[in-house]
Amino acid sequence: MELVCPAGTPAALRAAVEAGAHSVYCGFADETNARNFPGLNFSRPELAEGVAFAHRHGAKVLVAINTFPRAGDEAIWHRAVADAEKAGVDAVILADIGLLAHAAKHHPKLRRNLSVQAAAANADVINFYAREFGVSRVVLPRVLTVAEIAAINRETEVETEVFVFGGLCVMAEGRCSxxxxxxxxxxxxxxxxxxxxxxxxxxxxxxxxxxxxxxxxxxxxxxxxxxxxxxxxxxxxxxxxxxHIFEDAVSLNATELLPQLKKAGVTALKIEGRQRSRSYVAQVVRSFRAAVDALEAGRPMPTSALAALSEGQASTTGAYAKTWR
Incomplete structure (x- = not known):
């Protein structure tokens, strides 16, 4: 399974790649991505340099352009898609239907992944995005059990990517107000x-x-x-x-569920954390790369050593086991 890792800064991108990431995801330093915080993200030259670095090390770069454009300001988002393609990225991660249509029409050779912000949680809607906009992969929202993910994969040929570590959003992504x-x-x-x-x-x-x-x-x-x-x-x-009526201060950690996720047909495993330090990114990526490699080789899964990096030093498997309060 492909390990997709966060890169909030150029330094974090290099750390993730050197720690064993198969792919990294990042965003421009503006409102086109859902981690638009001061001190984070990439300028256009930084993205081009990051893509070149990742490709030299055999890793891919995915760019999140996954917020919803304001009416009348679509050009900001259109420019981000064009600039991502110019930088040589391997895919863009989109949520907005209008932006997906624009990318499919004007950038047909650029791979399109569906962001978790689209909240696509069943095979019917995933197949719609694939049919209408040529979506190759969907990032599933963090509200599904492993059995539900397996059922989706039986009814679609679109690749599925799931979160396995980091911040746990308890809302329907793209819908929280x-x-x-x-x-x-x-x-x-x-x-x-x-x-x-x-x-x-x-x-x-x-x-x-x-x-x-x-x-x-x-x-x-x-x-x-x-x-x-x-x-x-x-x-x-x-x-x-x-x-904590909605959710405790804990992090998602699905390390122990990797064999079940593989059996369910999951293509890629996503680590959350573009707001985290490069040290955090490197440690988490190394741990998950060891787990993925062990699973692929048929070796016993290594024990996770990520408790100290979890929010509140506590972790949960979230909705994968569907145990709601």
């Missing part, structure tokens, strides 16, 4: 979820409050770590319960 509601910016349109410009930490007596926009997401004591205030992983009160 929480960040937009709280801050006016969303990953779907602006490429920003819970933007740092809206984050504030305020001392309230003996407690430290973590706020996003005008909303208090966490309150912690003096000896407790203050988490980043992401809405879906905040602490809320519902009825008599106060806590």
């Amino acid at each position: 929480l960040s937009s509601y709280a801050t006016g910016q969303s990953p779907n349109m602006n490429g920003v979820c819970s933007p740092a410009s809206e984050v504030e930490y305020v001392q309230e007596g003996a407690q430290l409050a973590a706020r996003l926009g005008n909303f208090t997401i966490h309150r912690v004591g003096a000896s407790e770590p203050a988490p980043y205030p992401t809405l879906c992983k905040g602490c809320f009160t519902s009825g008599d319960e106060t806590g």
Whole structure:
């Protein structure tokens, strides 16, 4: 199975490739990709250099142009597709139907992958994207069991890519409005979820409050770590319960499920983390490359040593086992 790894910066791209990534995915430093944060992403020259480096080492580069264009400003997204092709990338990762149609018409030789932002979660819609826009691969949303993924693969010839490590989004990707509601910016349109410009930490007596926009997401004591205030992983009160109502602060880690995912017909394994350091990227990629190589060779799977890199030092298999609270 192909190991698809995050590259938020040119340094992270080099680290991922040198650690054994089969492919890396990245984005331009603008609102055309869903990780549009200061200090991240690639200029046009940096992308061309990154592609050349990856290709010299036998790796591929995929560019995420996976936000939804604003009406009247489509040229920004059209230019990103053209510039990605000019840089020699191996595929673009798109979500918007209009942008897919544009790419299919004006860049027919450029491979088109369907972003998780499209939230394509059944064979019918995946086959529609393949038929109408020539989509070669779909990144499946993180809401499916292994059995559901296997069923999809029996009904489509489109390659499937699934997340196996990193941040766990509990919403339907491309449909979440929480960040937009709280801050006016969303990953779907602006490429920003819970933007740092809206984050504030305020001392309230003996407690430290973590706020996003005008909303208090966490309150912690003096000896407790203050988490980043992401809405879906905040602490809320519902009825008599106060806590992580939507999702705990944990990371997805599906290492133990790799044999089942291979049997289910999965083509590629995606690691989340374009906001992470190059050291983080290198460690995670090395661990998963060892696991993928062992699986391919029929050797026992190595024990995962990634707990320290998981959010809250805890991990979950997420929806793959479908154990919702």
